[in-house]
Amino acid sequence: MFGNDRTQMRRFFTEAWRKACTGEELIPLERMVAETIRQHPEYHALLEAPDSALDKDFLPDLGETNPFLHMGMHISLQEQIGTDRPTGIRQLYQQVVLGAADSHEAEHRMMECLGKMLWEAQRENRMPDEQAYLRCIRSLAKK
Known part of the structure; x- marks a missing residue:
C-alpha cells in the first residue's frame, strides 16, 4: 500500500x-x-x-514493541482471513479462535507464525513459505 x-x-x-x-x-x-x-x-x-x-525508532533490544508493525500484522491477518489467502487460513483462524479467549487473542497467536514466516524469508532472502506458515497455524489450531 x-x-x-x-x-x-x-x-x-x-x-x-x-x-x-x-x-x-x-x-x-x-x-x-x-x-x-x-x-x-x-x-x-x-x-x-x-x-x-x-x-520514532522502536528498539526490540530495549524491549520496545513497534506499535505500527504490531497493528499492521493484525490488519494483514484480517485481510488474509477475509480473502482466505493463503487458501485455508480462514478455517484455521476459526479453529484457533475456538481455543483462544477471543478473536483478538487468536490473532496474537497467529501473528507469531506470520512474524516467523516473514523473518525467515527476509533472513534467507527468499519468498515467504506459505506452507510452513499454514503448518504453524495448524499447530495452534490443535492446541
Whole structure:
C-alpha cells in the first residue's frame, strides 16, 4: 500500500485515528485501521501525538514493541482471513479462535507464525513459505 515509506504509512494510521476520534467519515481501510487501533488502547497516546510517532525508532533490544508493525500484522491477518489467502487460513483462524479467549487473542497467536514466516524469508532472502506458515497455524489450531 505504501511501499517502503514508513512515515507515509504511520501518517495513515495517525490520521485514521484522528478522523475516527473526531467522528469524520472514514474510507474502508481507515475503518479497519481505526478498529485495530481501538483494540489497542496502549497505543492511543502515541497515535494522538503524531509528531513523536512518525520518526520514532522502536528498539526490540530495549524491549520496545513497534506499535505500527504490531497493528499492521493484525490488519494483514484480517485481510488474509477475509480473502482466505493463503487458501485455508480462514478455517484455521476459526479453529484457533475456538481455543483462544477471543478473536483478538487468536490473532496474537497467529501473528507469531506470520512474524516467523516473514523473518525467515527476509533472513534467507527468499519468498515467504506459505506452507510452513499454514503448518504453524495448524499447530495452534490443535492446541
